[in-house]
Amino acid sequence: MSRVRTVFRCSECGAEAPKWTGWCSACGATGTLGEELVGSAGTGRRGAVALAPPSVPIPIAEAVGEATEPVPTGDDELDRVLGGGLVPGSVTVLGGEPGVGKSTLLLQALASIAAGTAAGPATCLYVTAEESARQVALRAERLRVTSPSLWLVAETSLPHVIAHLDALAPDVVVVDSIQTVHDPDLGSAPGSVGQVRGCAQRLVAEAKGRGVSIVLVGHVTKEGGLAGPRVLEHLVDTVLAFEGERHHALRMLRAVKHRFGSTHELGLFEMGEDGLEGVPDPSALFLADRQAGVPGSVVAPVLDGQRPLLVEVQALVVPSNAPSPRRTAQGVDGGRLAQVLAVLDRHAELDLSRAEVHVAVAGGVRVVEPGADLAMALAVASSATGRAVPAQLVTCGEIGLGGELRQVHRTERRLAEAARLGFQRAVVPRSAPDAPGGMRLVRAASIADAIDHHAFGPAAA
Ligand code: TYD
Ligand code: MG
Numbered sequence: 289m290s291r292v293r294t295v296f297r298c299s300e301c302g303a304e305a306p307k308w309t310g311w312c313s314a315c316g317a318t319g320t321l322g323e324e325l326v327g328s329a330g331t332g333r334r335g336a337v338a339l340a341p342p343s344v345p346i347p348i349a350e351a352v353g354e355a356t357e358p359v360p361t362g363d364d365e366l367d368r369v370l371g372g373g374l375v376p377g378s379v380t381v382l383g384g385e386p387g388v389g390k391s392t393l394l395l396q397a398l399a400s401i402a403a404g405t406a407a408g409p410a411t412c413l414y415v416t417a418e419e420s421a422r423q424v425a426l427r428a429e430r431l432r433v434t435s436p437s438l439w440l441v442a443e444t445s446l447p448h449v450i451a452h453l454d455a456l457a458p459d460v461v462v463v464d465s466i467q468t469v470h471d472p473d474l475g476s477a478p479g480s481v482g483q484v485r486g487c488a489q490r491l492v493a494e495a496k497g498r499g500v501s502i503v504l505v506g507h508v509t510k511e512g513g514l515a516g517p518r519v520l521e522h523l524v525d526t527v528l529a530f531e532g533e534r535h536h537a538l539r540m541l542r543a544v545k546h547r548f549g550s551t552h553e554l555g556l557f558e559m560g561e562d563g564l565e566g567v568p569d570p571s572a573l574f575l576a577d578r579q580a581g582v583p584g585s586v587v588a589p590v591l592d593g594q595r596p597l598l599v600e601v602q603a604l605v606v607p608s609n610a611p612s613p614r615r616t617a618q619g620v621d622g623g624r625l626a627q628v629l630a631v632l633d634r635h636a637e638l639d640l641s642r643a644e645v646h647v648a649v650a651g652g653v654r655v656v657e658p659g660a661d662l663a664m665a666l667a668v669a670s671s672a673t674g675r676a677v678p679a680q681l682v683t684c685g686e687i688g689l690g691g692e693l694r695q696v697h698r699t700e701r702r703l704a705e706a707a708r709l710g711f712q713r714a715v716v717p718r719s720a721p722d723a724p725g726g727m728r729l730v731r732a733a734s735i736a737d738a739i740d741h742h743a744f745g746p747a748a749a
Contacts, residue, residue, distance in 0.1 A: 325475030371549025536652030580679030584671030619649030635691025
């Protein structure tokens with residue numbers, strides 16, 4: 289028995305409401321409820337429950353280790369983030385803003401898988417639901433993708449996509465994008481939250497049933513969430529976020545959710561003329577154009593996930609007569625900068641009330657952890673006083689509101705990365721662990737101590 293009914297669904301979180309209200313009672317968003325028809329013939333909830341065959345219990349020992357081995361894609365950065373590769377039967381969402389390079393990344397990955405990695409050659413299918421086959425072919429030409437076992441089809445209808453899975457029996461499938469495929473069996477309109485969720489649900493079932501790895505492209509809203517259905521994140525095994533500054537070539541790939549491994553790995557790429565290229569040594573890249581030994585420049589080993597990166601924190605302090613002089617923060621959090629400036633004022637007697645302060649991290653990197661506090665403070669102090677920090681010095685540490693320096697996690701790993709790149713001195717909080725070989729530590733108790741005695745003085749040189 290089937291029944292079509294009208295519900296109102298939140299375009300933010302996917303929650304269902306029986307009648308229209310101005311806000312969503314589940315997530316609190318306003319003006320996000322839209323009308324939707326659900327439960328057409330044969331696809332109503334009851335129907336689906338009645339049709340599904342019962343599962344058979346098995347001893348857990350038999351289930352352990354069963355088909356969860358990842359298969360490498362052959363792209364080192366992607367494999368690093370995935371913890372080895374794509375797991376057969378899994379569904380991954382690749383989210384990112386338009387133009388960041390999602391289609392490019394996945395076309396390259398499929399080409400690499402199809403050409404054969406350590407796991408042997410594989411059949412891959414690229415379903416383009418957004419661009420024409422011709423547009424994808426042009427990109428493939430640019431990327432010099434010619435593998436005969438990589439198939440391309442322009443398709444927006446989900447039943448047709450599933451028919452292609454039957455016909456081709458691929459090992460890995462990309463659907464670009466989940467927001468542009470639709471299932472006519474579902475009552476709701478193409479592009480609606482109900483469609484996106486319904487299509488993803490069917491594809492998850494297909495992936496599990498066939499043991500095929502499916503990667504879905506998902507558009508991301510300005511706020512950073514997957515457009516519309518946050519529920520998509522609960523349906524799939526892995527959610528990857530692909531990010532980058534519009535005017536930089538650097539692209540960062542992170543796992544936001546990963547059922548088969550850690551979410552702490554960072555993948556780095558550069559978008560070039562011939563597609564995306566992995567960046568195996570990001571620290572060297574970020575420091576390549578640095579002018580060492582000039583005021584306002586300090587190098588900090590920061591951590592993104594598990595990956596230590598050496599970044600250059602720059603500050604520019606210039607006098608200003610404005611009643612509230614400008615502060616800009618690029619690549620660091622504006623709130624964090626304000627806090628560091630307040631601490632400098634109170635605890636290091638650095639009066640910046642009549643100065644503009646600009647702080648930036650070079651190279652399009654975004655530092656979101658407190659390990660760069662000390663570098664920010666020293667860069668500001670350096671620019672304000674015109675004294676340079678020695679070229680071979682790095683610094684890492686968090687600054688407390690009392691001006692005290694606190695150790696940040698994995699300091700050894702950060703310092704080891706700095707030592708690898710030839711840095712010989714580090715200003716660190718007092719409690720920091722011992723230095724790796726070839727590096728001398730200068731321990732400071734407070735920000736005032738670091739500025740007055742260690743960062744610029746003879747001890748640091
Ligand atoms: P695309 O993969 O289409 O992004 P998305 O699928 O996330 O919308 O890539 C978009 C941008 O990348 C586009 O502006 C062109 C640029 N690009 C390059 O710079 N080099 C290349 O080799 C390719 C294929 C694209
Ligand atoms: Mg695209």
